Amino acid sequence: MTTTTGKNPQPSREALQAIDQPLSKAALPRWAPWGVLVLSVVVALAVLLPGGTSAGAVAVLAALLHLVLTAAVSGAKEGSRKAKDRVVTALVTIAFLIAMVPLVSVVWTVVSRGAARFDAQFFTWSMQGVIGEGGGGLHAIWGTVVVTLLAALISVPIGLLTAVYLVEYGARSALARAITFLVDVMTGIPSIVAGLFVVALFALVVGPQMRIGLMGAIALSVLMIPTVVRSTEEMLKLVPNDLREAAYALGVPKWRTIVKVVLRTSVSGIATGVTLAVARVAGETAPLLLTLGLTVGTNFNPFEGRMATLPVFAYYQYTQPGVPAQAGVDRAWTAALVLIILVMALNLFARLISRLFAPKGSR
Amino acid sequence: MSKLIDVSDLNIFYGDFLAVEDVNMTIEPRAVTALIGPSGCGKSTFLRSLNRMHEVIPGARVEGKVVMDGQDLYDKDVDPVSVRQHIGMVFQRPNPFPTMSIYENVAAGVRLNAKRMKKSDLDDLVESSLRGANLWNEVKDRLDKPGMGLSGGQQQRLCIARAIAIRPSVLLMDEPCSALDPISTLAVEDLIGELKNEYTIVIVTHNMQQAARVSDQTGFFNLAGVGKPGKLVEIDSTSTIFSNPSQKATEDYISGRFG
Numbered sequence: 367m368t369t370t371t372g373k374n375p376q377p378s379r380e381a382l383q384a385i386d387q388p389l390s391k392a393a394l395p396r397w398a399p400w401g402v403l404v405l406s407v408v409v410a411l412a413v414l415l416p417g418g419t420s421a422g423a424v425a426v427l428a429a430l431l432h433l434v435l436t437a438a439v440s441g442a443k444e445g446s447r448k449a450k451d452r453v454v455t456a457l458v459t460i461a462f463l464i465a466m467v468p469l470v471s472v473v474w475t476v477v478s479r480g481a482a483r484f485d486a487q488f489f490t491w492s493m494q495g496v497i498g499e500g501g502g503g504l505h506a507i508w509g510t511v512v513v514t515l516l517a518a519l520i521s522v523p524i525g526l527l528t529a530v531y532l533v534e535y536g537a538r539s540a541l542a543r544a545i546t547f548l549v550d551v552m553t554g555i556p557s558i559v560a561g562l563f564v565v566a567l568f569a570l571v572v573g574p575q576m577r578i579g580l581m582g583a584i585a586l587s588v589l590m591i592p593t594v595v596r597s598t599e600e601m602l603k604l605v606p607n608d609l610r611e612a613a614y615a616l617g618v619p620k621w622r623t624i625v626k627v628v629l630r631t632s633v634s635g636i637a638t639g640v641t642l643a644v645a646r647v648a649g650e651t652a653p654l655l656l657t658l659g660l661t662v663g664t665n666f667n668p669f670e671g672r673m674a675t676l677p678v679f680a681y682y683q684y685t686q687p688g689v690p691a692q693a694g695v696d697r698a699w700t701a702a703l704v705l706i707i708l709v710m711a712l713n714l715f716a717r718l719i720s721r722l723f724a725p726k727g728s729r
Numbered sequence: 730m731s732k733l734i735d736v737s738d739l740n741i742f743y744g745d746f747l748a749v750e751d752v753n754m755t756i757e758p759r760a761v762t763a764l765i766g767p768s769g770c771g772k773s774t775f776l777r778s779l780n781r782m783h784e785v786i787p788g789a790r791v792e793g794k795v796v797m798d799g800q801d802l803y804d805k806d807v808d809p810v811s812v813r814q815h816i817g818m819v820f821q822r823p824n825p826f827p828t829m830s831i832y833e834n835v836a837a838g839v840r841l842n843a844k845r846m847k848k849s850d851l852d853d854l855v856e857s858s859l860r861g862a863n864l865w866n867e868v869k870d871r872l873d874k875p876g877m878g879l880s881g882g883q884q885q886r887l888c889i890a891r892a893i894a895i896r897p898s899v900l901l902m903d904e905p906c907s908a909l910d911p912i913s914t915l916a917v918e919d920l921i922g923e924l925k926n927e928y929t930i931v932i933v934t935h936n937m938q939q940a941a942r943v944s945d946q947t948g949f950f951n952l953a954g955v956g957k958p959g960k961l962v963e964i965d966s967t968s969t970i971f972s973n974p975s976q977k978a979t980e981d982y983i984s985g986r987f988g
Contacts, residue, residue: 493812615818616842617838618837
């Protein structure tokens with residue numbers, strides 16, 4: 367069945383020789399990038415120090431100098447391809463450092479200011495009867511835990527089953543495409559809208575001025591469901607079709623195949639996705655501000671009465687600190703610190719889960 | 730245990746596209762039937778239609794009859810799930826379940842269907858299936874290790890053990906050796922020779938020597954051109970097909986003068 371069409375064109379001998387290049391070339395020593403960096407910093411300091419300066423200005427000038435010097439030195443000695451490589455490496459590193467600035471700055475600020483009240487009293491006291499100094503965030507910690515767990519309880523089954531429908535049953539149907547589109551739209555709705563939706567819903571069904579933990583959990587699950595659906599969907603799509611067919615060929619019904627093979631194989635990814643979604647909504651403020659309000663005492667019952675949560679607690683302690691003001695501001699920072707620790711713990715937990723459930727062995 | 734399958738006027742579709750046209754054949758019990766033919770001629774599609782795995786693909790459907798034991802497998806009241814419990818299948822690429830150990834993989838047909846079975850009975854089933862697949866001696870000391878940790882050839886034999894652990898009447902094999910080295914291929918071919926004492930075996934292969942080595946009867950599939958449906962050109966005893974085929978196309982394909 368193979369047919370040859372004319373001659374196979376061959377490049378001329380001269381053209382091949384032009385491509386031919388020596389195998390070894392001049393190279394800069396290994397310490398060269400660091401040398402250039404030190405040089406750029408020194409020059410930047412020398413230029414800017416006399417007129418009085420800030421660390422930021424020195425960093426910016428040093429970075430620019432570093433790029434220019436790298437290009438010049440490497441271009442002169444090693445040729446243009448190596449020079450491009452070095453410049454792009456430097457650019458990527460600088461971009462990484464810029465991305466790290468806000469992260470490090472936030473963590474540093476919150477830790478340094480939150481440390482003041484990061485004591486036993488903060489974890490054992492609520493704000494019941496506390497005016498001025500002292501008091502703690504126990505009620506807010508419990509509120510966040512209860513509301514977030516309840517939100518997960520609502521959104522995980524819905525999200526998981528939606529994803530199973532989309533991948534295993536819907537396939538290419540119009541309904542599945544519509545759901546995918548709406549889920550994408552839902553991913554983008556502002557959290558305050560979720561809060562307003564729940565307030566409006568409860569005002570219609572139960573009556574106005576309702577503030578209970580369940581409302582906050584529903585508002586959070588509105589935000590959480592799309593994330594759970596998306597991450598689960600991606601994980602289910604990763605399960606090779608071979609495994610489904612292997613199960614079908616053993617005479618296993620479809621639903622058992624989904625539960626025992628597809629979900630079992632992807633459980634580590636799904637659990638990670640769910641935990642990250644929980645971590646993401648745990649820090650939401652706006653919808654909780656609308657739906658939960660704030661209390662000073664600990665309330666474990668999400669079906670009755672207002673509940674305090676860490677973000678809302680931090681917001682109120684900062685905006686209405688009372689007298690003396692510093693006590694409230696300190697409590698706000700500590701609440702923020704506890705929230706960050708909670709979210710970080712959830713992230714670590716997600717990694718642990720994905721490690722524990724991951725399929726063992728490899729090809 | 731093994732059974733005869735009678736296929737008559739079978740047309741296999743993907744949506745509106747007719748993939749395989751008008752197949753008539755009788756698959757003999759306690760024998761190996763090999764299906765050969767060029768790529769895309771519908772051998773695998775035909776094989777998958779024998780245990781109703783074809784319809785797993787969206788839009789795929791079948792017209793005609795596949796009769797086993799006097800029962801048309803495509804009858805309205807036939808449950809595809811129970812068809813697959815009687816007709817097992819081994820795939821081209823080894824596909825052990827990655828979350829399961831060697832033991833669990835072999836026991837998957839029982840465990841996934843939540844059949845109740847005593848631990849000692851299950852142990853016996855796993856051992857006899859692994860022995861049946863010539864794998865017992867290699868894995869008996871590490872049954873609790875992941876199935877994915879085995880070599881490719883061992884994985885394929887694990888999949889065969891998994892398929893025969895549900896005690897099917899018929900075993901379908903879709904190019905079971907195409908991803909294996911010659912030594913593993915030899916192991917699987919020896920295994921096929923032993924298995925045919927108990928099972929009806931249908932094997933799709935691209936390797937004509939393999940078809941000649943392992944099979945009792947051989948069917949040759951061909952297609953008239955790109956976009957045309959595949960057809961069963963002829964089916965006869967393997968020695969006849971390879972020495973004295975009745976069709977010119979078969980002779981051309983076997984002697985390598987194809988196309």
